[in-house]
Amino acid sequence: MAYLKAEDLKPGMVLKSDFINERGSLFLAEGTALTTHLIERIKELKVPYVSVVKDSDAKEVPHPHKTTYEIKTENFLKAYNNSNRVIRELFESVQSGRRLDLDDIRETVGIFIELIHDDENIVPKLQRIHMSDEYTYYHSINVSLMSMLIGKWLKMPVRELRKLGYTGVFHDIGKCKVPPEILNKPDNLNEKEWSIMKQHPVYGYNILKKNNVLSKDVLLGALMHHERKDGSGYPLGLKGNTIHTYGKIVAVADIFDAMMSDRVYRKKRPPLQVAEYIEDRSFDSLDPYISRVFLQGISQFYVGNMVRLNDGRVGKVVYIYPHQPTKPVVLAEGEFLDFSKKSDVTIVEIIG
Ligand SMILES: [Fe+2]
Known part of the structure; x- marks a missing residue:
């Protein structure tokens, strides 16, 4: 070299x-x-x-003729895999009691900002990347990217997007303090285990506070990502507008990514089912405006996607109503199926 x-x-x-x-x-x-x-x-x-x-004898090679999409996908995967390494090191340093070194994370969040500005089509890419091992690291990256994307759709300035990116990266850092036998338990948690698990936002808040380098918004966003508008959340049982906006945004991104992933205790759900789940909760536990902006934002990625229906047919999403982002119109074997109207047919999978 x-x-x-x-x-x-x-x-x-x-x-x-x-x-x-x-x-x-x-x-x-x-x-x-x-x-x-x-x-x-x-x-x-x-x-x-x-x-x-160094290879001074090498000949010039022709410029590879790749499509913009291929180049963007390659760049995305490179950045994604690199951020996985950075986040693994971050979690390991917290587990071993070292101080957080934020230099790499600063660079990673900077790259995330470029990614969401350059290529909103990251959502389908994230869906293909999901893997069950090292879930916490991948989940932290995905929640960071999705939170920033929601912030962008909410027209937040870049400095806010950056802070949202940090909140996503760190939202589950407190899980470092939860015993692995609870964290990775394939069965339901008992009452005592669940009470420990519910403390992970507090553990995270304390870790971040001790390091004293991140803004209060990031700390509060991480602390409140499991709080719910109707008071049903944890650890504090906060209600309505006492929940920090970052906590509300990360909550939506967290639910979306967690449900889209295979876990030891359950299989991943189809994207439109996840969208419906968020829509159903948008008037009680989640923020209605943030949920709506999110659903409208992600629905654009599904136009043109091939879907598998519960009757075995394969169709193509041809239209999504702006006011009904979870109920697309699908063309299957020459027939237009409007899911905004009652139908026995359902979408079970987005093929891509
Ligand atoms: Fe969490």
Whole structure:
């Protein structure tokens, strides 16, 4: 490996590590072979040096002709996998009692901001990524990204989106203090176990407070992500507007991601069923405005998706009513099925 100044780069040299631009987003991925065009772009960015696998005899390789979608997907997956590593290290450092080092998380949240601005189509990508191992890390990333996306749909300024990103990353950090036999128990928790589990937002709040580097909004958002408008939540049983807005936003993102994931104790649910679940609770336990903005926001991703129906047919979502985001119109074998009207047919799966 060699570190070279931009003017010493030659076509054919291969990047040894990801190249992150000055805004914190992935510009070129590790393993990219440099071309004359890419070297010119690197020179424009005025970086001090670039790490490459030195191979001065290598020939210039043709620029890969990938679609914008493929490039965005690759960039997304790179950023996602990198953030998984960062968040695993974060949880491990809390578990071992070390202070939080926020440098990597700052960079990760900066990349998340770029992702949600550049490509709102991250929701279907998140749905394909779900895996059951290391659930807490993936869940933290997903809740962070979804919370920021909801914030964007609510037209919040970037500084708020950044804080929402931190709240999502840290919302379950208190689970580090919950014994693993409770956290990973496949059966229902007994009363005593459940009372410990319900303390995880308080544990998280205390961890974040002790580190004294994050804003109070982030701390309160993490503390209140299980509070519910009707007072049915925990740990404090708060009601209505005493719940911090970040807590209300993260609550919606948390429910959405948790229900969309396979867990040891239950299988994931179809996206429209999850949307209906959130809609049903939007007037009692969740915030009605935030829920509505969220449902309208995610519904746009399902137009054009193929769906499997409970009668075995496969159809395509062709329209979603703005006021009824959970009840699309589907074209199946030449027949238009309007789910906003009563029907025995249901959507069991979004195929993609
Ligand atoms: Fe939680």
